Amino acid sequence: MQVVQLLNENDTLNLGSKLMEILTKGDVLAITGDLGAGKTTLARGMIQSELGNIEVPSPTYTLVQIYDMKNFELWHCDMYRLEYPEDAHELGLFDAFEDAVCVIEWPEKLGSLLPKNIYNIYLKFDDNGRLAYLEGFEKNL
Ligand SMILES: Nc1ncnc2c1ncn2[C@@H]1O[C@H](COP(=O)(O)OP(=O)(O)OP(=O)(O)O)[C@@H](O)[C@H]1O
Ligand SMILES: [Mg+2]
Numbered sequence: 201m202q203v204v205q206l207l208n209e210n211d212t213l214n215l216g217s218k219l220m221e222i223l224t225k226g227d228v229l230a231i232t233g234d235l236g237a238g239k240t241t242l243a244r245g246m247i248q249s250e251l252g253n254i255e256v257p258s259p260t261y262t263l264v265q266i267y268d269m270k271n272f273e274l275w276h277c278d279m280y281r282l283e284y285p286e287d288a289h290e291l292g293l294f295d296a297f298e299d300a301v302c303v304i305e306w307p308e309k310l311g312s313l314l315p316k317n318i319y320n321i322y323l324k325f326d327d328n329g330r331l332a333y334l335e336g337f338e339k340n341l
Contacts, residue, residue, distance in 0.1 A: 202340060207329040212238045215332060216245020218341050223301050225272040228315050230307035233323030238330050239305040243276045246303065264291050273300040279309035288313060
């Protein structure tokens, strides 16, 4: 598993920007990490790298926020408040897994409904900033 050191918020945003060069329609990226680990920041880096300095709020209450990127829709999902995995059906998430790029915070809330062949990033607190553990990526980031 590849480990990337993220010394500050800007490093997290930059990693997001690099991810946008890799992800294509139909990809799912699960971002796992404790409260405040930087999941939303990473998603923000992805979105802002294409759309500029727009507001990218945490979708904690809406659960999903959809962005029109150049080549696909990007679904920024925060499953923290999802009560049951099955509740994701009414969000349209399972179609989006095929038709969009889905970036999912708190993916563990989807339980066994989370697709299997996906990219995973695990964010951990470190003495200096964060460490990102990358799984499923072919090339180094
Ligand atoms: N590499 C980093 N080093 C230090 N601070 C960081 C780093 N990346 C992000 N942060 C900061 O961590 C804080 C929390 O970030 P963020 O909201 O993205 O976390 P989160 O994982 O989405 O939290 P939640 O679990 O509430 O959704 C922000 O203030 C952000 O600037
Ligand atoms: Mg968040």
